[in-house]
Amino acid sequence: MLNEDLEIYGSCDLEKPKIPPRSRLYYLEPIGIGTPYVESLTSFLMRLANAHSLEVNTLVAREISSYLDRGYIQDNLSKGLSTLFNRGAALNSNGILAAQLCQSLEKLTFRKDLSLLTLLLFDKTFSSRKLLRKSKAWCSACCEQWRISGKTVYEPLLWTLESVKVCSEHLQPLKNICPHCDRSLPWLTGRSKVGYCSKCNRWLGSFLQNHHNQNESELSEYIWIAQSLGELISSIPLISSSVQSANISQAFNLIIDATCEGNIAAFAKIFGLPKNTVWMWCKGKSIPELRMILTVCYRLEISLLDFVTLKPQAFKSPQINPQRLSNTLLLNKRSSPKAFDYISTENYLQNVLNNLELPPLTMKEVAQKLKINQRTIYGYFPSLCKAISAKSRNYKKQQTAQRIQKCCQEVEQAVHDIYKSGEYPSEARVSKLISQPGYFRYKEVRNSLNRAMLNLGI
Ligand SMILES: [Zn+2]
Ligand SMILES: [Zn+2]
Numbered sequence: 001m002l003n004e005d006l007e008i009y010g011s012c013d014l015e016k017p018k019i020p021p022r023s024r025l026y027y028l029e030p031i032g033i034g035t036p037y038v039e040s041l042t043s044f045l046m047r048l049a050n051a052h053s054l055e056v057n058t059l060v061a062r063e064i065s066s067y068l069d070r071g072y073i074q075d076n077l078s079k080g081l082s083t084l085f086n087r088g089a090a091l092n093s094n095g096i097l098a099a100q101l102c103q104s105l106e107k108l109t110f111r112k113d114l115s116l117l118t119l120l121l122f123d124k125t126f127s128s129r130k131l132l133r134k135s136k137a138w139c140s141a142c143c144e145q146w147r148i149s150g151k152t153v154y155e156p157l158l159w160t161l162e163s164v165k166v167c168s169e170h171l172q173p174l175k176n177i178c179p180h181c182d183r184s185l186p187w188l189t190g191r192s193k194v195g196y197c198s199k200c201n202r203w204l205g206s207f208l209q210n211h212h213n214q215n216e217s218e219l220s221e222y223i224w225i226a227q228s229l230g231e232l233i234s235s236i237p238l239i240s241s242s243v244q245s246a247n248i249s250q251a252f253n254l255i256i257d258a259t260c261e262g263n264i265a266a267f268a269k270i271f272g273l274p275k276n277t278v279w280m281w282c283k284g285k286s287i288p289e290l291r292m293i294l295t296v297c298y299r300l301e302i303s304l305l306d307f308v309t310l311k312p313q314a315f316k317s318p319q320i321n322p323q324r325l326s327n328t329l330l331l332n333k334r335s336s337p338k339a340f341d342y343i344s345t346e347n348y349l350q351n352v353l354n355n356l357e358l359p360p361l362t363m364k365e366v367a368q369k370l371k372i373n374q375r376t377i378y379g380y381f382p383s384l385c386k387a388i389s390a391k392s393r394n395y396k397k398q399q400t401a402q403r404i405q406k407c408c409q410e411v412e413q414a415v416h417d418i419y420k421s422g423e424y425p426s427e428a429r430v431s432k433l434i435s436q437p438g439y440f441r442y443k444e445v446r447n448s449l450n451r452a453m454l455n456l457g458i
Contacts, residue, residue, distance in 0.1 A: 023110035025063065026051050031154050033116050034237050036230025040092045041101060041117040042188045043155035048109070050193065057081060057190030067104030069096070081190060088187030089132040092160045094123040116236050117157060124244050125308060126290040132160045134342075135380075136185040137174040139167035143195050143205030153195040153205075160187065161229055163291050166219065168226040172209055179206070183379035199379070221324075225294055228304040235305055248293070249284035251307050254315040255296065256282065270320065271296060299324045342380065345370060349377070349384045353391065359399075360392045403436065408448035410434040415452035425453065 028048050031039040039047075049059040060081060068084065090097040098118045106114050115121070119131065137159050146153045158164055159174060166173050177184055181200035189198040197204055253262075256278075260267040264282060268275040273292065280286040297304045301321050306314035348370060352361050363385055367374035378385045414433035418425040430449060431437035439445045 023108065025105075025108040027109055027111060030111075030113065030117055031152060032156065033113060034234060036158060036227075036234045037156040038158075038233055038236070039117055039154045040157040040160050041098065041105070041114060042088060042091050042160075042192075043194055044114065044117055045091075045101070045105065045188070046192050046194050047152070047154060048105070055191050056188060060084070060190075063108055064101070064104050067107070068100050085186060085188050085190065088189075089134050089160065090128075091188065092118050092157060093128055093132050094119040094121075094126065095128055113237075119157075121236055121239060122308075125248055125287065126293070127287050130162050130289050130291060133162045133176075135176060136187050137164075137176045138204055139170055139172065140175050140179075140204060140206045140208070141170040141172060142167060143203075144207050145205075147195070147203075147205055155194055157233055158226070158230055161290070163294055164226050164229055166222040166226055168223045168230065171219070171223065173222075175204070177376065177379075178202070178204065182373050182375040184376065185379075217323075221298065224298060228294065228297065231303065232305045232308065235309075239309060246284060247308060247310055248287055249282055251310055251315075252278065252281045254310075255300065255302075255307075255318060258315055258318050259300070259320065270325070271299065345372065345377065346381060346384070349381055349388065352388055353384065358395065360395050361388070362392045363389050404439060404442050404444050407434060407436050407439040407442075407445050410436075411445060411448045412452045415449065415456065419456050419458070425449075425456075425458070 025048060028044070028051055030044050031037075033039075045059070046056055049056045052059065065081070065084075087097060091101050092098060098120055099115075102114045102118060102120065106112060119126070136155075138155065139159070142156075143153055145151075164174065178197040178199060180202040181197060183197075183199045185198050186192075192198045195204055196202065256262055256264055256267045260270070264279050265275050267273075268278040271278075277286070277288075281288050293307065294304060296302075297307050299320055300318040301324070302314045302318055303311075305311075349366070352366055355361075361369070363374055363377070366388060367377055370377065411430055411434055414430045415425040417433065418429050423429065427440065427449065431440065440449075
């Protein structure tokens with residue numbers, strides 16, 4: 001056969017196919033990007049741990065901790081993680097901790113969109129002061145609805161904002177105390193699972209509404225706030241990275257021009273804000289707390305989003321709504337009389353602990369005086385409460401020891417007296433002569449009887 005007769009096949013490519021790099025952790029999809037209900041970064045982290053059948057503890061310790069500043073993670077990992085978890089709110093906020101967690105999770109999952117689950121876009125817009133709430137808040141109806149309809153349960157970024165007090169879907173206040181164990185919950189713990197109490201592990205959703213005594217105008221203001229912030233959050237992917245502090249100072253200048261002909265003092269007076277503070281905002285020397293901006297927007301009926309992004313229509317002819325001027329919950333201390341007063345409670349507990357008066361108060365008495373549920377106080381200040389309990393327990397122990405000692409002396413005296421009178425110092429006779437006959441249940445007292453008899457040779 002001639003060579004020409006052979007058919008020539010295409011040659012094989014023996015080079016190994018290029019497999020694109022794989023992500024270390026699942027490419028889990030965050031919920032609700034571009035909506036008011038976008039998921040928070042801590043919620044994403046909890047679901048990511050769950051998707052790997054890991055506890056948050058393990059995931060953070062093994063995969064994430066090496067990316068975070070050593071200040072948050074100490075050498076002793078179990079202790080180090082609690083330092084991080086205690087700052088759970090900051091993980092969703094606009095500071096360095098949120099940035100670090102975000103970058104580490106993006107490296108591990110190959111996602112590029114995780115900063116949208118935080119307020120990082122607004123790092124130059126809002127002061128981080130009073131921006132996010134320290135402990136968890138949730139709408140029980142939202143949770144229950146997701147569970148019943150088979151949707152993924154998660155925690156929206158909206159709930160983490162300090163200024164959001166109600167769910168504008170269900171028109172009810174957000175909850176911040178577990179209905180089963182009465183405790184407040186951190187945003188993230190080593191064993192957190194979305195929708196469940198991290199203290200008693202029970203389900204947090206329910207359609208049961210607590211009675212709330214908000215009047216109509218309060219409720220409508222809270223709803224306005226929740227919706228405005230929802231609108232801002234839903235626009236996070238659309239807003240370019242250009243929300244600079246200059247925006248805020250410019251917005252204040254424009255609004256003061258439009259309402260008070262540029263008179264900062266007059267504007268500050270109308271809005272009940274300190275003049276110097278407003279001046280600093282206008283000059284770009286400081287950035288306001290979110291609740292201050294919200295208050296101004298609410299009273300002028302301007303969209304928060306338009307204010308922050310300098311939409312010209314917002315500044316055309318803003319009008320102060322006189323009805324809104326009289327009540328603004330965000331600046332008003334009396335706004336939520338039932339809200340937990342963190343600072344004064346902490347001061348009170350500290351005073352109880354330092355107080356030298358005897359007998360020291362028990363935690364039960366402390367709770368009665370504060371008119372706050374004991375478990376609630378424990379939830380906020382576990383170590384202070386434990387110290388107060390230990391103090392009163394130690395005092396009681398000491399008191400009992402002293403009384404036992406006194407009783408032993410009485411027993412010895414009684415044995416002596418009975419013996420002298422020519423009778424046998426039986427326990428029954430001794431009992432009649434001492435002030436605390438019941439104390440014979442203590443072995444020290446019983447021993448002192450035996451010893452006294454021995455000394456007398458009985
Ligand atoms: Zn809801
Ligand atoms: Zn609970």
